[in-house]
Amino acid sequence: MKKILKNAVGGLFILAILGVASSSSGGAPSLTYVYSESMEPLIMTNDAFIVWPEKNPEVGDIVVFRPSVLEAQYITHRIIGEVEEGFITKGDNSPYTDQSSGEPPIKPSRIVGRVVTIGGSPLVIPQLGVLSEGLQDLFSDNARIFSGIFLGLAILNLLVGTLRSPRRRRPRNRWRLMNVYRGIGITAVLIVVLSVYYGSQVKQVDYLVSESPGTLGDQVKRGEAGQLSIQAENNGLIPVWFVADGLEPFRVDHAPRVIWPLSEVTVMIDVLPQENTGRYMGYVRVFNYPALLPRSWLLFFHRINPFFGILSVGAALGFWLFGIFSILDRTPGFYAWIPLKAIKDKMFDRRLRRKKLALLGRKRL
Numbered sequence: 001m002k003k004i005l006k007n008a009v010g011g012l013f014i015l016a017i018l019g020v021a022s023s024s025s026g027g028a029p030s031l032t033y034v035y036s037e038s039m040e041p042l043i044m045t046n047d048a049f050i051v052w053p054e055k056n057p058e059v060g061d062i063v064v065f066r067p068s069v070l071e072a073q074y075i076t077h078r079i080i081g082e083v084e085e086g087f088i089t090k091g092d093n094s095p096y097t098d099q100s101s102g103e104p105p106i107k108p109s110r111i112v113g114r115v116v117t118i119g120g121s122p123l124v125i126p127q128l129g130v131l132s133e134g135l136q137d138l139f140s141d142n143a144r145i146f147s148g149i150f151l152g153l154a155i156l157n158l159l160v161g162t163l164r165s166p167r168r169r170r171p172r173n174r175w176r177l178m179n180v181y182r183g184i185g186i187t188a189v190l191i192v193v194l195s196v197y198y199g200s201q202v203k204q205v206d207y208l209v210s211e212s213p214g215t216l217g218d219q220v221k222r223g224e225a226g227q228l229s230i231q232a233e234n235n236g237l238i239p240v241w242f243v244a245d246g247l248e249p250f251r252v253d254h255a256p257r258v259i260w261p262l263s264e265v266t267v268m269i270d271v272l273p274q275e276n277t278g279r280y281m282g283y284v285r286v287f288n289y290p291a292l293l294p295r296s297w298l299l300f301f302h303r304i305n306p307f308f309g310i311l312s313v314g315a316a317l318g319f320w321l322f323g324i325f326s327i328l329d330r331t332p333g334f335y336a337w338i339p340l341k342a343i344k345d346k347m348f349d350r351r352l353r354r355k356k357l358a359l360l361g362r363k364r365l
Helices: 002-025 128-163 177-199 295-304 306-329 346-360
Strands: 030-033 048-052 062-065 075-083 086-090 111-115 201-210 219-221 226-234 240-246 263-271 278-290
Touching: 062 086, 177 278, 177 306, 201 226, 219 226, 226 240, 226 278, 240 263, 240 295, 263 278, 278 295, 278 306, 295 306
Parallel strands: 201 219
Antiparallel strands: 030 048, 048 111, 062 075, 062 111, 075 086, 201 278, 226 263, 240 278
């Protein structure tokens, strides 16, 4: 028991450190790689590096940002200047700035993070991107699901290792109800936390700024505020609280509060006025939180950082399961309904008989 508590406290301490770090910097660190020659020879093609979330980058920093015009999901370039509208960026191996190629100055809200460097040189893992591309080709769109499964199995293996005592050897390895409860609880919490984490996504929304917008729903008028729409769905079997954050020039002020099981809703996005015509890309961060907490509580943790919102949902599920198992443990005759003899525990049966005798007011002979 002491070992379990020690590992639990250690795990909570590590999560707290990660949470404070992610809260103060705006997210969690990540590992990524470049797939072009724009930063050579400092960062070679397919070299991996660490991205640390940064709210206030400076001129000279290498940053990863989401473009609004250039055809790429992410771009890793250096900040070489700053204007009133945002930052000027350029690849070290490119003769032109991104802004001369049509990309507007980069606003801080579009910056994912800063590349970690020591003495001006980024910390890189050479050619790790080749392995990553190979895995993506192998697993296709299920790569994130497989990584979540492997992470969950690793955590389960760690927890099972802490539950085993090397000092005592039992003559028979029997499953007890407490082991079943613990296994169900840990598995359920892991599934919920991982599903929320991997289910959260950044939706890319392409739209056109025009003098005479059409009626297709993906166009807005130049110089005026407009609206776009995206679809949000809940493929699960329980209701979810829907939370969406728009990156400038997007705002999501009228999103639905809840999405019912196996349903889909339309989310309206407010677009701030744009002065130049053309086709742009915007981004909306979408989170589907299982409705296990009051919405006001969940929003409190989410606004600190989505990391805390996900942890709060996992903690809420653990609390509900603990309450359910406690009620079942104190329900007279519940264990008699369990068909599997392998998970029946004589100690629980003795406790149940004592509770029945105490409830009936009879003394034990």
